[in-house]
Amino acid sequence: MLQVALAQVRMHARRFVAVGLAVVMAVGFLTATLMVNASTEASLANSIGAGFRNADLVVTAGEDGxxxxxxxxxxxxxxxxxxxxxxxxxxxxxxxxxxxxxxxxxxxxxxxxxxxxxxxxxxxxxxxxxxxxxxxxxxxxxxxxxxxxxxxxxxxxxxxxxxxxxxxxxxxxxxxxxxxxxxxxxxxxxxxxxxxxxxxxxxxxxxxxxxxxxxxxxxxxxxxxxxxxxxxxSVVVRTADEQTKAVVAMFTGGQDQLTIILLAFALIALLVCALVVSNTFSVLVAQRTRELALLRCIGAGRNQIRRSVIVEALLVGTAASILGVLGAIGLMAGIIAVLQRQPDTEFAVLAVPGHAVAAGLLAGVVMTVLAALSPARAATAVAPLAALRPVDDARLGNRRGKVRLAAGLVLTVAGGAILALGATTANLLIALPGGALSFVGLLMCASLFVPPLVRGVGQLARPLGVPGRLAAVNAVRNPGRTSATAAALLIGVTLVTMMMTGAQTARQVFDTQLGAEYPVDITVTDRALDGRPLDQAAARTAARHEGVTAAGLVTVAGSTEIDGSQTPVYRLGPGQAQLLQDKSLVLDAGTVLVPQGSGVKTLAVAGAEGSKTLTAVETGSRFFPPLVSAAVAEELGGPAPEQADAGAGPQLWLAVDRELGAAELMQLRTDLAAELNVNDYQLSGAAIERAAFNQIIDVMLLVVTGLLAVAVLIALVGVANTLSLSVLERTRESSLLRALGLTTGQLRGMLALEAVLVAGVAALIGTVLGVLYGWLGARSALGVFGDVAPSLPWLQLAAVLAVAVVAGLLASVLPARRAARLSPVEGLATT
Amino acid sequence: MTTTSEQSPAAARPATAAAATLSLNKTYGSGDTRVHALRDVDVSFEQGRFTAIMGPSGSGKSTLMHCLAGLDTADSGQVWIGGTDITGLKDKQLTRLRRERVGFVFQAFNLVPTLTAEQNILLPVALAGGTADRDWFRQVTSALGLADRLRHRPHELSGGQQQRVAVARALLTRPDVVFGDEPTGNLDSKAGAEVLSLLRRSAVEMGQSIIMVTHDPVAASYADRVVLMNDGELVGELDHPDADSVLGALAKLGA
Structure with missing residues (x-):
């Protein structure tokens, strides 16, 4: 039977190209991840070791010596x-x-x-x-x-x-x-x-x-x-090598976490790849029903049939894994070569650890074989008689997997309940396993909701005539196959959109949070670099700056004692109330605004010409300086002379354009600091915090999306693969349609539509799930900060859908070209 | 009544024939494996008649039909369908010609498995983006005994019913010519006889031109005329054949 398996792989090498490609990508990702870690360590050792390169022994201080x-x-x-x-x-x-x-x-x-x-x-x-x-x-x-x-x-x-x-x-x-x-x-x-x-x-x-x-x-x-x-x-004596290793270990404590996170993404890629592999082998086995039956007729046992399919998987998995490992080494070598040319990272060294190569090979081969187990079992179910029956071209529906459906439903419901609990109690540690369980459950019963949805969305293609109608029907011709193909894509899309929604919601929560936390968009404190206090001229300069909507100089009116420490009290001039983030705050002749948590009813404010006791109004911000109205400030007669010497100078308060993005705000801060002759860090406030925070979120989102892109790419290979195998299977049907008057353009359009339907519906379901998971996840993680309203990044979600549709179109190009190349006569001659 | 001759004597002029060829040649392969599938074939099929093309395996009868139907192209020579010279037409024009002016009934795998009988019958019309003549549709389907089977999918129909659906599809567009490629090859004799009678009736009653490739003398006996082929050449023909005369003519070919 080994002979048969070998012949299969040789004869139908093209059918294994796509599945091989998927394995190459997943294995490459895994190996590269492990190599990143090893290379980082080697590079660190290279840079640290340089300082000890002539020493034999290194003495360092012990724990607390x-x-x-x-x-x-x-x-x-x-x-x-x-x-x-x-x-x-x-x-x-x-x-x-x-x-x-x-x-x-x-x-x-x-x-x-x-x-x-x-x-x-x-x-x-x-x-x-x-x-x-x-x-x-x-x-x-x-x-x-x-x-x-x-x-x-x-x-x-x-x-x-x-x-x-x-x-x-x-x-x-x-x-x-x-x-x-x-x-x-x-x-x-x-x-x-x-x-x-x-x-x-x-x-x-x-x-x-x-x-x-x-x-x-x-x-x-x-x-x-x-x-x-x-x-x-307390001292430690080490050889130079030992010392280098010890310092590297100290530095890579955090690196290990990064590796774990990267590994999680590599595992997702492997899982998606396993789905693609399993689906491909199922299709291959279905297409070979007659051949397998013939083998059974001439005396092949069930075990031999099973083994031949597994050997095929082993061959493909091994070849693809080797390519994947080589690809990863090539990729890392390229990255290191680029880094070595940069002045700050010229110490970078490529490390190809044996465990990365071994893990990549092992994971690739084991994953491929495991994924082929179920199709191999299906192959043994082929009865010898099937060889004698006429080809049953109308393979509709599949009955297997009732148990899987039931288990999937249970997981979905249970996981969903746990997730909901985590979301309502704002506990991420509860929500996380709940979310994971429910997602696995949903994937297991994908065949319940994917085919009906594809059929439903397929109705939209009806106006496109026969090709549209046929595409809609063909897309769900084999519900199991469609579900598996869509599920592979679903995973990546769900995770990507979940991250997008989570990020957007987090942004929203922190925006609200920061709005309450800081009195104004930007506060400029302290003196200019030349030692002069901020003045009206500075306020005018700032107000003229593009992106600044209003600016005001807030001067010191007096001082007060809060929590036992002397605090300057500021004067809010006429018209400056518009600078405050919280527009509901009212300041009159009898009140003083105090920071959140001051816990005082009245506050005595002292100035040069006497002191005054005012009603304290607590604000929502802990960074709010005590603030009095211009009228009160006049009564106080300005700060006492000793306070003026103490250095508390006037502050510059700015309101900025709400539409500014993170990068623009950061630029605004740098420009303003230069114009006002102050240090960057003297500018702070809600807008600055928001910009800094948004920048972090944007970078994280970009990185995560990039990592998940590998999984999405593998799934798209799966879409193309399933389609091209279906095309092979439907050669006779395509020929018949061509004979009856379907043009090659219509044939291509039909296949493109079919791919777009599957990819589009998978992306649609993934987006809905991702939004839901993203919101519940954000509630679990950020619920402690207050109410978490869902906030949808519409543009990004639309982009995900658009990418899925375009990718579906691209996935159909090769299969469609092959189908169109076939002349009607050739296809009909195949019996 | 039954004549056998070396050449087709009553060849209609290409312009008025349902289908015709002029010195059609086609070869497959090259060198030692070169096979002449068609050698200078001149043949004409009259309108409104049921013609069978017969010959042993490899005689070129299927290739001739494929060339006549615009499914395949010849190396040289000309082909007319309903007075139109289809030689040198581009794939797109050939495709349109097939869906508008030609009908097909194949030996097996005639129907798209995912479509109902009715959708299968209407497929060429739908592909052309047109609407079917409902009266004609009812007439054809009831004549073929399919009126109560229209909502079924192919796998729910018997072999004979499937072939009748294919015949209905071929007749619906009132094409210049209906081609049958062993249309009864996969059927038992009773279902086969039924389909053949239907084809014959459409020629007689509806004036439909039909060209059928077969190697079954009984099937050929339903035709008005039998054209015999061997080694890619026309080797004779019979008018108003019966099973015995066809068998006799075939036996001569073997000799």
Whole structure:
């Protein structure tokens, strides 16, 4: 029978192309996911290990210990240690010309342990010399020969603060370290003496590196170092390799979660692929009924028939899995090659771990064989007599699967109830399994609702004449097949639209939430960079800016005590009430608006000319500054002089155009900050938070949709595959129709319509389910924040449907071309 | 009464014939496997008559019918249907010609399994985007005894009923010619006789031109005229044949 299976695969290779393609994609996705993890680790090791590349042993602090200079001295005295590098880091301020910044000063290592790469100039040799990293050199315009001012410290620094500081000369530029712990900050290197002079005792030793003397084994030296440090405190001695691994492990704690999430998407792709494979083999078995019956007639046993189908699956699964793994390796190699060319990620390394290859191969083969089990069982049900009967072309309906339907219904109802419970009690941990169960249940009884819906929607095609009517009938000719094809697509579409609806609903909830949380769209606080307080001129500048609908300067009217701390009270000028997010707030001569949760009935507000007790009106925002009307502010006579000195300056309140998108708002913030001469972070408020939040949601949605796209693509291959197999099966019928006067164009249109019907209805059901799941999911996750009203991303949902319809059209192109190429006579001759 | 001759003596002129060919040639394959399916076939089929094309397997009778019906194209020569030269027509024009001016009854798999008998009968009209003549539809279906079977799907009909549905479909458009390709090959003798009588009656009573390919002498005996083929050539014909005379003529071919 192996011979028969081999002959099948060889003879009908084309019938296996699509199913192979589906397996290739799923296996490739899985393998690539596992390789992402391994490659990230390898890349990290590459970047971290660079710092230890000349060391044999690395001493680091234990749980709650710290390294010090005495330990370095102890290590240096240990037997077998040739040289020691006490890697001291200290924070320094540096200035050059008008610019100033903070950086990390590192002691230079002795030559033999030095891991720096000099880009230009040379390493410092004297105590008045420093080297800087290339990124910093470019940013601050430093080069060999530039004079630097250096001082210890951190906090804020301006060039003029450093004018009396010690000077040093830059002697060289070195390559910036890609160690994630050091990346992104200016790195300065100097001889230990200069570093010690600057940092005093504030230095910190991340590690002590040691080189082992020739003729001493690393193990012996390690033991010697350990005993030398015995009792000195909590320290860990590792070889350089062990140290690299330990640091990588520390960094990849979060990476594992990413891998788990990616794996979940890979599993979804595999599941969809299994559906496609199972469906394909069912069709292939149905088409070979006569052939299988003939084999049974001439003495093949049921087990032999079953085995021959499984062997076919094994062959296809193995070949496709190998291709999938190779494809994944190729893809990752390409990505790494691109990354290596980027300056920030040039340390990227491709890792092809054995477990990724093995898991990809195993998952692909096992999945294909498992998916073929049920069709293989169906093949054994073929009676030998079927070979002698005339071909029964009108295969309508299928009776199997009553048990599956019942189980599916139970799962749907039970899962739905659990999901509803989770949604009403706002508990995602309850809702999640409920949703998953009900979705599996729905997929199991897809044959209950998919065919009637396809039939119903198919009525729309009636006006298109015979091709339309035939397409509608053919689309549900084999309900089981149609359901399985649609179910595969349904999974991806449901998950995509669920994410879209969930994201949109979350956006809506947070918008409402943020509206109440902040008094105004954007608040500009504190002084300008030149030290001057914000003034009316700034308000006019801001108001003129595009996207800003109104701007007002809110000045300090006095002060009050809330929760035991002195808080400035602001004056809301005439006409400034329109700036407030909450338009229902009313401010009169007897009231003061206070932040949410203040819990006071009245509030005493003190000004330069006396104090006044006002009725407190609590607002819905915790960030609301106490606010009084202009009339009250006049009575108070402005802030007391000592308060004015304390620094609480006027604020600028802005209202912005509601139509602005996240990116536009972020741009607005940057532009405004530049125009008002303030730091970006001085601008805050509901609009800014909303923009930041929306940006995060948009990126997440994009990533998730991209990941699910693999599953959708596999399902579309399934649609094309089912259609092309159906076309093969209906060769005679197509020929008859051609003989009776169906033009090739009509034939193509008929098949396109059939694919569009199945894909479109699957997308439609998926969208409805996705919206429902998305809303219930959002309720479960965000219900604690208040009422969650469903919010539908209409445009995105319409795009999903449009993509499904276009994809259905594309899926029909190849099968339709083959069907149209056949001349009527050829088709009729096939018996 | 029964004549056998080397050439068709009463060949009607192409312009007035239901269908006709002029030096039609067709070959399959190349080199050693080259087969002459048709060699210089000149034949004409009169309007309103029931003609059978007979010959042993591989004689080219099916190929001739396919070429006549516009299902297949010849290598050289000309074909007319109802006075129209269909040689060199494009696929689209041939398709339209088939649905408007030609009817078919095949040996098996005549009906689209997903459509009811009525929908099958109306299929060519529907494909052409036209509406059927309801009176004619009733007349045809009741003459064929299908009036109470119209809502059934093909698998709910017997073989004979299925072939009668196919005949009804072929007659409905009042085509220039109805082609039958072994229309009774899959039927028992009683159902076969019924279908053949129906075809004969449509020729006699409705004046429908019918061309039928068969290798069954009994089936051929229902025709007005039998055209004999062998090795891709016309080798003779019989007028008003009966089963014995057809058998005799065939035996001569074998000799």
């Amino acid at each position: 710290e390294l010090d200079g005495a330990m370095a001295a102890a290590v240096a005295k240990a037997d077998g240690v040739a040289e020691v590098y006490a890697q001291r880091h200290s924070r320094v301020a540096f200035g050059s010309g008008t610019q100033a910044g903070f950086g990390l000063m590192q002691d230079l290592a002795p030559r033999s342990l030095d891991s720096l790469t000099v880009v230009s100039g040379r390493l410092p040799a004297g105590n008045g010399e420093v080297a800087v990293d290339d990124t910093t050199a470019a940013k601050y315009g430093l080069a060999a020969g530039t004079s630097l001012k250096l001082a210890a410290g951190s906090g804020t620094v301006a060039a003029r603060d450093l004018k009396d500081a010690a000077g040093a000369t830059v002697t060289g530029v070195v390559k910036a370290s890609k160690d994630p712990l050091l990346m992104g900050q200016p790195q300065l290197h100097a001889l230990p003496v200069l570093a010690a002079r600057l940092a005093g005792d504030s230095g910190y030793y991340p590690s002590i590196q040691a080189r082992v003397a020739d003729g001493t084994s690393v193990t012996e030296a390690k033991a010697a170092v350990e005993s030398a440090l015995d009792g000195a405190g």
